[in-house]
Amino acid sequence: MNWYNFLETLCKYREYELTALEAEVLMCLGEGKCQSKSDLLETYIRSYSEIEAEAFTQRLKSIYKKFQITGKGYKLPQLHSYLAEKYVQYQNKDIFFSEIGLTHIYSNFPRDTFGEEIDRVIHSSDQEHKRVDILQTFAPNLNDYSEHLTQCVQNDVQVRILLAWPYSKAAKLREDVLRRYASENTSPEINICDCVIANLETLEKIIRVASNPKLLDIKLYDTLPSLAIYRAGDYMLAAPFLHGSLAVNTFQLELRLYPSNQLIARTLQEDFELMWQVARPFHPHPDRNWRNDLKILFTS
Amino acid sequence: MMIEELNRFEVSLIEKFRSHPLLTQIDAIAWHDLLEILIQRRFLSLSIVNIYEFVIDALADQEIKRTVRGILNEEYPRNTKGIPLLSHRELLFQDLLNLGATPEMILAMPETHATRAIRDESYKLMVSCVSEKYGQVGLVAFLRFWAEVLVSVEYSCLWQRISERLSDGQSNHKIRSEFYYFHMIHDRRSSDIGKESFLGGLTHAQELAIHLQKLIVTEDALLCCINLEENAYQLKCQFYDQFISTRSALRESLTQT
Numbered sequence: 426m427n428w429y430n431f432l433e434t435l436c437k438y439r440e441y442e443l444t445a446l447e448a449e450v451l452m453c454l455g456e457g458k459c460q461s462k463s464d465l466l467e468t469y470i471r472s473y474s475e476i477e478a479e480a481f482t483q484r485l486k487s488i489y490k491k492f493q494i495t496g497k498g499y500k501l502p503q504l505h506s507y508l509a510e511k512y513v514q515y516q517n518k519d520i521f522f523s524e525i526g527l528t529h530i531y532s533n534f535p536r537d538t539f540g541e542e543i544d545r546v547i548h549s550s551d552q553e554h555k556r557v558d559i560l561q562t563f564a565p566n567l568n569d570y571s572e573h574l575t576q577c578v579q580n581d582v583q584v585r586i587l588l589a590w591p592y593s594k595a596a597k598l599r600e601d602v603l604r605r606y607a608s609e610n611t612s613p614e615i616n617i618c619d620c621v622i623a624n625l626e627t628l629e630k631i632i633r634v635a636s637n638p639k640l641l642d643i644k645l646y647d648t649l650p651s652l653a654i655y656r657a658g659d660y661m662l663a664a665p666f667l668h669g670s671l672a673v674n675t676f677q678l679e680l681r682l683y684p685s686n687q688l689i690a691r692t693l694q695e696d697f698e699l700m701w702q703v704a705r706p707f708h709p710h711p712d713r714n715w716r717n718d719l720k721i722l723f724t725s
Numbered sequence: 726m727m728i729e730e731l732n733r734f735e736v737s738l739i740e741k742f743r744s745h746p747l748l749t750q751i752d753a754i755a756w757h758d759l760l761e762i763l764i765q766r767r768f769l770s771l772s773i774v775n776i777y778e779f780v781i782d783a784l785a786d787q788e789i790k791r792t793v794r795g796i797l798n799e800e801y802p803r804n805t806k807g808i809p810l811l812s813h814r815e816l817l818f819q820d821l822l823n824l825g826a827t828p829e830m831i832l833a834m835p836e837t838h839a840t841r842a843i844r845d846e847s848y849k850l851m852v853s854c855v856s857e858k859y860g861q862v863g864l865v866a867f868l869r870f871w872a873e874v875l876v877s878v879e880y881s882c883l884w885q886r887i888s889e890r891l892s893d894g895q896s897n898h899k900i901r902s903e904f905y906y907f908h909m910i911h912d913r914r915s916s917d918i919g920k921e922s923f924l925g926g927l928t929h930a931q932e933l934a935i936h937l938q939k940l941i942v943t944e945d946a947l948l949c950c951i952n953l954e955e956n957a958y959q960l961k962c963q964f965y966d967q968f969i970s971t972r973s974a975l976r977e978s979l980t981q982t
Binding site for chain 1: 799802804805806810811816894901903907910911915923924925926927928
């Protein structure tokens with residue numbers, strides 16, 4: 426990524442809300458030493474079109490405002506050094522990422538890391554952080570966290586599990602897609618209905634040993650989410666449901682919630698809450714023949 | 726147009742069935758008699774596996790077979806480790822016990838001639854489909870109406886009494902019905918054919934309706950379907966007729982109301 430690609434990306438970044446004409450001005454800034462205003466104007470006229478000096482100044486002022494360049498003295502060098510700093514961050518793959526809370530991208534689900542994050546939540550004294558949320562069609566890795574989740578409900582952590590209703594057409598559609606297109610990591614015989622029920626059997630075991638099963642909330646949905654979400658406190662992993670693989674076998678966006686720019690973190694949290702509202706509660710109680718309840722969950 | 730005609734027919738047939746004198750006056754039946762009806766009704770429930778097996782073997786379409794097989798396999802559920810759970814037959818037995826029947830009453834009650842005749846006649850109807858031009862439609866139509874749609878209607882009428890002793894799971898005071906309630910819900914005709922929603926779930930009746938709609942491509946296929954549904958209705962009526970015509974005590978209790 427060179428300087429001009431960087432400027433181009435920046436111009437498209439919605440937060441700054443640059444107009445097309447302002448973007449043209451920005452694209453005239455050189456990478457090295459900051460030009461004088463008259464040199465910049467000259468570059469502009471050469472690259473784009475004639476413009477009155479006054480009009481050019483107005484555009485620059487608007488750009489300063491949008492980039493919040495408010496220091497005393499000449500603003501153009503301040504703008505340049507601001508951009509230069511961003512460019513370095515960008516080259517370090519840090520720009521925007523930290524602002525939106527994106528801390529890492531894994532090639533597949535980081536099993537141990539998520540386990541450690543749950544442990545952190547279990548031992549946290551901040552009640553706000555004592556929550557674990559999982560949104561999946563079915564969670565192929567739920568057994569990995571069976572012990573963690575048991576400890577959660579024994580240590581005052583609110584756990585919410587949101588899975589597909591196994592008899593929904595949406596679950597069947599996902600199954601058909603995986604059977605047809607998924608890579609060698611996924612069985613061509615994958616049966617989502619059985620996989621969700623296996624998750625519910627795992628949760629049933631947790632309910633059996635948990636002292637306070639009310640802390641384990643389970644809901645099922647009959648729609649098609651596009652991302653899998655695993656959240657522990659302010660830590661979140663989000664992965665897309667691709668045609669070619671299970672969500673746990675594809676790249677995972679690691680996010681910290683509550684960053685300065687809430688674009689992604691809040692959107693994902695809000696969508697989780699929306700799904701949580703429309704999904705239907707289901708409790709695989711060990712003493713109950715819950716498979717019958719499961720079958721009619723959305724038909725009654 | 727054909728499907729609309731079928732939907733109208735089905736709705737009117739269900740209404741007619743609901744107005745069977747025994748079902749409309751179910752409140753007037755003594756508990757002991759009600760238990761006898763339910764125990765006798767169990768012979769039809771037990772025969773359902775054979776009905777399903779017959780249809781699977783007689784169907785040509787692999788997709789429909791898969792649906793029918795899926796419904797049949799629900800009769801014998803297993804957990805995901807492959808361990809068998811209580812079958813629907815066992816759950817029926819359990820519901821009958823919880824309603825007040827004794828194991829002896831359930832196990833020793835003989836099947837009546839009328840019930841036996843209904844089972845034989847049902848079987849013959851399916852056999853007759855095998856050589857029919859629209860036999861495939863007939864089989865799906867019969868299975869859906871006899872083993873799902875009307876079953877749910879029967880249980881919803883009987884539920885008025887069953888719910889005196891068993892609950893739908895919402896009450897802490899009564900034992901939960903594990904058989905009648907769930908079949909009442911997941912067998913029922915919960916929408917017109919062709920109006921199944923993408924979201925939410927499909928009942929058994931709806932799962933079969935989706936196939937039925939695809940098979941009804943001509944007026945003759947429609948007529949075959951209507952004919953088989955009418956026959957299924959007649960057979961179910963005959964089952965309840967026997968308790969009015971053969972049992973004077975029951976007849977009296979019904980006529981007094």
